[in-house]
Amino acid sequence: MKLNYRIVIFAFAIVFGLFFSLPSILQTQDGKKITLGLDLQGGLHMLLGVKTEEAVKSRIKSIAASVKYYSEKEEILIDSLSFDESSISFLLLDKDDLKKIKSFLHEIKGAVVVATGESISLTLTPEEIARTEEQAISQAIETIRNRLDQFGLTEPIVARQGEEKILVQLAGIKTAEDEQRARELISRSAKLELMAVDEDRNARVNSMSNSDAVSYGDVILEDVTNPHMKYLVREIPILDGGMLTDANVGFDQNNRPLITFKLNAEGAQIFGDFTAKSVGKRLAVVLDGKVYSAPVINERIGGGSGQISGNYTVMEAKDLSIALRSGSLLAPIYLMEKRSVGPSLGADSIKASMIALIGGFALVIGFMVVYYRMAGIISNIALIVNILIILSVMSLFGATLTLPGMAGIVLTVGMAVDANVIINERIRELLHQGYSIQKAIEEGYANAMRAILDANITTLIAAVVLYAYGTGAIKGFAVTISIGILASMLTAILGTHGIYEMLQNRIQKSKNNLFWFGIKG
Template sequence: MLQIDTWKRVLIWLACVAGLLAALPNAFYTRVEQHNDAVAAIELGADTSENQAMAGQWPNWMPSGLVNLGLDLRGGAHLLAEVKVEDVYEARMDALWPEVRNSLRGERATIGTFRRDPEAPVDQIRLRISKPEGLDQAMQILRGLANPIQTLTGAGANDIEITGSGNTITVQLSDAEKIATDDRTVRQSLEIIRRRIDEVGTREPTIQRQGADRILIQVPGIGSAAELKAIIGTTAQLTFNPVVGRASSAEERAGVGNKVVPSLDQVGTFYVIEAAPVVTGEELVDAQPAFDQNGRPAVNFRFNTSGARKFGDYTLENIGQPFAIVLDDEVISAPVIQSHIPGGSGIITGNFSVEESTNLAILLRAGALPAELEFLEERTIGPELGQDSIEAGRVATAVAFVGVLVFMVLSYGLFGIFANVALIINVCLIFGVLSTIGGTLTLPGIAGIVLTVGMAVDANVLIFERIREEIKAGRGPAKAIDEGYNKALSAIVDANITTFITAVILFAMGSGPVRGFAITLGLGIVTSVFTAIFVTRLLVVMWFERRRPKTIEV
């Protein structure tokens, strides 16, 4: 009849206590948040008295996980960026030019001399050869540079197309390769933006793709949209280029295959460098702030196997020649290669401050953005607006909570009080789980909790109405309670499974606020079923074992 094993009782109460303890830090949100920030700072080496005092605001043995507040509750920055995918086409053509040049150098007897047309579109390499009769031979050689596209949509197509007429040969990306490149560029930009924001240590950012070439970025708790743009807007494209010479101004002609770039530190100094780099920042595997032999801030870097080989080979063959370290088309430094540098490690020096060297290391570790970002929309949501949303959500939840509590007591008396206790535990369990998994609470998420408060009562209403029916049918108190729970179980499970499926679909198909609603709704369904079936029943059984009533009123 009304029997619950001791081990089951212990597990139920342990689950409730664990949920309550996990939810407790949210009642002291500011204090625990300062404690967490101070502990993180101490672990990074900032062991100051101020941080020690803030870390002591909350016991270390207590749970310290918090529910992260979303952009609409905490305030923060919102950006919508468009990835300029066309920039990648130009970079691809510049990288392809050395291969084109080298493959045609041995065919001068057939094609004569050749040169690249500087007026060609950025997504093309246009060559003019001096012997038109060698056009077919040159095109045949260049077609050997084509590679098959490794995507399902581009199956059977090559990455470049070669066309020719008269004495002109045009090399350009195929349409299938452009589609694959666009998708790859946006995905790479998305991942790099996520790395950069994660490096700064912001809480629960929303970074997701919108449409074909746009990225939505929402970061709670950050000061302004301008601050967010400063974090993610820098391309940080690092390259190592051979130095051809110096120029007097940026307008000076550099020659085919070269370009003029300014010096970052020395105003009015310009370098002529080869446009095709020896090594790029994409081959970096690590970058850390450091100090040079003179105690000045610098950045240590390390290449992967491919980059290390190319870097080592070049330094071996060009001892005594200057070598430019270029960041975003500005020469950081142009040291002379003193000796062979094996191993792929080096140091970037310049007139850095400690903060600048740290930020540069972060940007280089995160990788270079493959294309420029154009910010189409930017908003800064102040914490005051977020606080208003929190207050509105708190009032809505309190009104719903009190209304349900009063209704249950008036409708079901003592059993309604048991249901109310389970309801309070239910809400605490939701916050406890959100804190444990590091979930984000948004304004729609609060709506999900309010909806859960109403849904949690549905299960108890079904149970209590079944108990009423059993009592009217002449069952005794123990039998009526037992049958009420057993007969209501299938209806409770069926109703909540269908709603949970809806929550899963919302989470899978939705984004942003919709996901926040789906998370709290899904968690609320799980916790409400647990509290209705196990917690409420345990409370009723404990009361019944103690009082042994001859009759019950539901």
């Protein structure tokens, strides 16, 4: 026996495979492990819809807030600033400011500005409306994914389905409490707005109708803890959550949880300017249409930071800060379909998959030993190491194993031994032709390489395409197949070749081709 670089690399592959796959195989407490997917451990499956028309309305409202801030900053006199679902309108009191205000409005992407005398209106082009609606769906997918990642769920599946639907699959959701918490975190708009209280009319808010409030450019909002307490606030917010950069859980002097937030530079400037000229008045902190607090402004507030207090638990405060930190939804979402996959169904899937894996594995091993004898045993060693490497790589990356992923492993068992079948057949052919053991092994590997590379590369290309364009379970299948192909190149070509080189002298001395390769002569 003699060592060679191939057998050394193969030995490292064996150690790597054993070390990183054992935590998943034995389900130990320590070490990185493979996460089971929704179909294997149970969880929650939801199909969500997006109210894209609300995103357009929100965009119009945000533009109105920008117009209000710009006009005040530049001391441009405007009146009757109002907006509806598709347009903004206001009166310009000084015509000398027309050029300046039109220049500002034309910088707004997708805006159509019409000036008729002192009346100015702004609408969005159909293309901009379509882009806003499309952005609302894309942003909802990204926001939901960010929230679930911070929630602590491993490998949640969040993908677009159709034109305006979002598929969400959460593995490991087993209790009704976890399900409710996840649903609330996903569906929460987390739309933060800082709005000025209309101090002149707020005393009459309880006797005022919504139409009365609208006529004053106001809106009536309820207190989050007391629905009977109402606030009359300016409909156009001072700023919104789009300028928020961070949100975390804090505690007040009575050790009650609250949420602290920070604004970006633009938001901090707007916040500071407003508080400087509104000393003695109240600022309502509004979240998802509810007033959480309305403190009196005692002085200019610089630094762009604030807090949201309310009657909630630490867990609720944590989830709310996650929702704020990950970004508000541009458009509300609603539940279209929901179903739970029970752990028992997952256990049945695992059992059936394991029977298929072990059954296929046993048949392949048995065939290789019977037909190729010792060469078959060497191929089986490579096959076992190949599976260990697949499990190790998936464990290292915290990959999610789904039912199609297990099917990929079962398929890999056949594909991994395919290379050795080609190599063994090439060696047997050369031995029949009278080649020496050393020459037959070297030529056998050389002749087999073209066919092996051709088959593996084409399959790998197909797997890459499946991963790029597939979703969820299809990606899991592509991942396991890809890892299996790359691992088989290491084990079936490099590893077995190293074993043959190490045993070459013994094979030559024995002169027993039936024992080593399953052929006579």
